[in-house]
Amino acid sequence: MPKLPPISSESAWPYALRLLSQRHYSQASLHKKLRQREVPEVGCAAIIQKLNDLGLLNDAHYAETMARNEANYRHASSRLIGLKLRQKGIAPSLINHALNQEGGDIPEEFDRALYHAKQYQSRHADQAWREFRQKLAGYLYRKGFPAPVIRRVIEDLSQNLEA
Secondary structure (H helix, E strand, O other): OOOOOOOOHHHHHHHHHHHHHHOOOOHHHHHHHHHHOOOOHHHHHHHHHHHHHHOOOOHHHHHHHHHHHHHHHOOOOHHHHHHHHHHOOOOHHHHHHHHOOOOOOOOOHHHHHHHHHHHHHHHOOOOOHHHHHHHHHHHHHHOOOOHHHHHHHHHHHHHHHHO
16 A cells, blocks of 8 residues: 655644544544654644544444444454454443443344354255354354354254254
8 A cells, every 4th residue: 555645734634524524433543544644643642632522533432333333234243343343442441331232233142143154054055964063163163253152053053954
């Protein structure tokens, strides 16, 4: 990726607003974008603080939105969502809060794992049950689902096959 040309401190505020008009950013991600354009550290901190004060930059809201989107549309595991949020520079307390919201819009971990299992099953219907079960467990584990959830999903699928 080519290096972006530096911008002046005066141009940093409009640049930050333009970035936020295109998509949401975490504080750490926006800070990184500003530093890539060689905005001084003091200027980055001032811009991020001003955006926080105006309510345009909010890591808690960013974490909740990303967790909900990853769970609902990508059916990602909580472990994978947490990893992505950590990579975006979100604090662990905000990650835990986003993943553990009571009554939120995030489907249960079991439902998300079952979704992936059914997708996998439709692509590998010709395998013997024993081989399929082993490969499915590995697939779900690589997707970040915990072992107890994987066992429940496999039990659920085996009951559906018997019925």
